[in-house]
Structures are given as C-alpha cells and as structure tokens.
Amino acid sequence: MLFRSFAAEYDAKKPATFTGTATKVQWTNPHVHFFLDVKDANGATEQWEFTMGAVNGLFRRGWTKELLKPGDTITVDGYLARDGSHLANARLVTLADGRKMSGGTAADAPAN
Numbered sequence: 001m002l003f004r005s006f007a008a009e010y011d012a013k014k015p016a017t018f019t020g021t022a023t024k025v026q027w028t029n030p031h032v033h034f035f036l037d038v039k040d041a042n043g044a045t046e047q048w049e050f051t052m053g054a055v056n057g058l059f060r061r062g063w064t065k066e067l068l069k070p071g072d073t074i075t076v077d078g079y080l081a082r083d084g085s086h087l088a089n090a091r092l093v094t095l096a097d098g099r100k101m102s103g104g105t106a107a108d109a110p111a112n
Contacts, residue, residue, distance in 0.1 A: 006079075006105060009051075010089040014080040018048060018088070022072045027055055027065055031105075034068060034090075036076065050076055050090040053104025061102050072096045078103065 006012075020038035032052040037045050052058060068074065075094040081087035090103035 010079040011082050016080050017077050019075045048086045052090045057104045061104050
C-alpha cells in the first residue's frame with residue numbers, strides 16, 4: 001500500500017462506526033494495520049482494513065501488541081477511505097474489555 005497523508009487517503013466528513021471480529025493485526029512501520037470481519041445489513045461478512053498511527057506513537061498512548069489480537073470483538077470509530085474501498089482510518093478503538101484507545105492518527109482531531 002502507498003502511504004499518503006490522512007487528507008489524501010481518508011474523508012473526515014465521512015465518519016463511520018464498525019463492530020466486528022479482528023482477523024489480523026500488523027505492527028509494522030510506518031503504520032499499524034488491522035483487519036476486521038464486519039456483518040453488512042444483509043448479514044454477509046465483509047473484511048475491512050483499518051489504519052492506525054505509528055508503532056512508537058501507539059506505544060506512547062498505552063497500546064501493547066497484546067491489546068488487540070485475532071478473535072477479539074471490537075468497535076472502531078473512524079473515517080472512510082476516499083476511494084470507496086473497505087479501508088478506514090481508526091480514530092478510536094473500543095477493545096473487547098471496554099477500554100477505549102486512540103488510534104493515534106492525525107484524524108484524532110479533524111478540522112471542521
């Protein structure tokens with residue numbers, strides 16, 4: 001994937017909330033990515049990819065590699081990709097235990 005700025009990749013005017021089961025977590029630079037199986041309105045499963053901030057920034061915000069793992073059911077508040085793909089920026093992640101964690105990206109405080 002080509003990495004671009006938040007404004008180039010995501011639309012701050014298109015917030016979305018997803019609840020689903022984590023299937024994969026990639027702690028790689030420059031950004032952490034995870035994948036979520038989400039049920040659509042018809043009950044079919046769709047796979048979504050989410051982008052968070054950089055590894056070091058997430059560690060400073062209290063993340064550890066053990067907080068999110070495949071099989072966890074989580075809720076993600078974020079912003080949809082401009083291209084309409086199943087890609088979103090993860091602004092806030094509500095973990096299986098109820099903790100709310102920042103996704104550590106520029107979208108944490110989008111401009112109005």
